[in-house]
Amino acid sequence: MLSLSCKPLQWCCLLALLLPAWPAGAEWFSENTELMGTSVSVELWGQDGARSRELIAAVLAEIERLDLMMNPWNPGSELARINREAGRGPVVTTPEIVEVVTRALYYSRLSEGAFDISFASVGQYYDYREGRAPADEVVARDRENIDYRAIALDPGAGSIHFTRPGLQIDLGGIAKGYAVDRSIELLQRAGVQSAIVSAGGDSRILGDLGDRPRTIGIRHPRRPGEYVVMIPLADTAISTSGDYERFFMQGEVRVHHILDPATGRSTQGLQSASVLAPRAMDSDALSTTVFVLGVERGLQLINSLPGVDAILIDGAGKLHYSADLLLSTRG
Ligand code: ADP
Ligand code: MG
Numbered sequence: 001m002l003s004l005s006c007k008p009l010q011w012c013c014l015l016a017l018l019l020p021a022w023p024a025g026a027e028w029f030s031e032n033t034e035l036m037g038t039s040v041s042v043e044l045w046g047q048d049g050a051r052s053r054e055l056i057a058a059v060l061a062e063i064e065r066l067d068l069m070m071n072p073w074n075p076g077s078e079l080a081r082i083n084r085e086a087g088r089g090p091v092v093t094t095p096e097i098v099e100v101v102t103r104a105l106y107y108s109r110l111s112e113g114a115f116d117i118s119f120a121s122v123g124q125y126y127d128y129r130e131g132r133a134p135a136d137e138v139v140a141r142d143r144e145n146i147d148y149r150a151i152a153l154d155p156g157a158g159s160i161h162f163t164r165p166g167l168q169i170d171l172g173g174i175a176k177g178y179a180v181d182r183s184i185e186l187l188q189r190a191g192v193q194s195a196i197v198s199a200g201g202d203s204r205i206l207g208d209l210g211d212r213p214r215t216i217g218i219r220h221p222r223r224p225g226e227y228v229v230m231i232p233l234a235d236t237a238i239s240t241s242g243d244y245e246r247f248f249m250q251g252e253v254r255v256h257h258i259l260d261p262a263t264g265r266s267t268q269g270l271q272s273a274s275v276l277a278p279r280a281m282d283s284d285a286l287s288t289t290v291f292v293l294g295v296e297r298g299l300q301l302i303n304s305l306p307g308v309d310a311i312l313i314d315g316a317g318k319l320h321y322s323a324d325l326l327l328s329t330r331g
Pocket of ligand 2: 172173174239240241283284285286287288
């Protein structure tokens with residue numbers, strides 16, 4: 001989870017005075033709500049109050065629409081229908097789901113299966129709120145259904161088919177980023193030049209604060225309310241995956257919501273992985289991917305992707321940076 005380090009409404013008065021390049025009378029408008037199982041916030045810099053509030057409402061309606069479509073726990077959702085029917089044959093679905101699954105499969109191939117939306121074949125048996133994990137027999141039985149190669153997507157037909165009948169998918173590692181991108185695109189089309197949209201640990205920043213970038217904090221994975229590093233950012237997306245948001249302890253083992261597809265169990269290694277990328281769908285999928293891959297393989301992957309950076313916190317609390325960030329901190 002990320003959070004803003006400054007109080008935007010306080011800044012706005014200051015900025016209105018200091019920045020003649022920004023239209024006089026403009027101010028920050030914002031709204032927070034609960035959607036996609038997390039807290040969502042939209043903040044934009046606008047001149048017209050009624051228009052700005054209308055835009056924020058349009059963004060929240062769009063996120064709600066995607067939430068209703070992609071929530072696997074809601075039996076009425078399109079994703080739940082896919083999970084019920086795609087094991088029997090191709091299911092024609094929405095362009096949004098086709099787009100998200102296409103990108104998810106791209107990251108599965110790129111990470112050789114570390115990112116795999118079919119983790120849900122086993123993931124569906126975890127209940128973090130109730131502190132329940134599936135028994136070894138259940139994991140052994142269903143682990144073979146975690147296999148992205150058994151997700152047959154036909155973009156021309158707009159259909160999806162599971163070639164393993166027991167396979168289930170969950171877009172929790174990528175859908176929030178997609179919703180954030182859709183929101184920013186909506187604001188851009190409306191002419192907004194400065195905004196930030198966040199859904200849980202996924203944020204995208206449009207523009208800057210006029211004369212300087214925003215400062216975003218990366219949370220301390222073991223000390224709630226504290227930050228380990230603050231980074232100035234403009235025109236980028238940033239996502240953080242951590243083992244401290246949704247978890248319970250089973251003896252010494254931290255059972256959390258990111259599963260290693262190879263074992264069907266929570267990964268043990270990193271405490272936090274933050275990824276910066278131009279688009280939130282990519283930073284979201286990659287933060288989950290790197291969390292599974294660990295420090296060495298994770299940084300290797302990030303360093304191979306132009307325009308993508310990462311800040312990782314290992315099991316001992318040590319920070320690791322991708323190559324470009326190391327260069328910029330030394331420079
Ligand atoms: P958050 O949902 O807290 O923002 P992430 O973006 O890291 O955090 O996503 C974690 C979610 O990703 C899990 O709740 C689950 O829905 C999904 N997930 C878990 N393991 C995997 C995996 N190996 N590949 C793809 N998605 C995963
Ligand atoms: Mg993610």
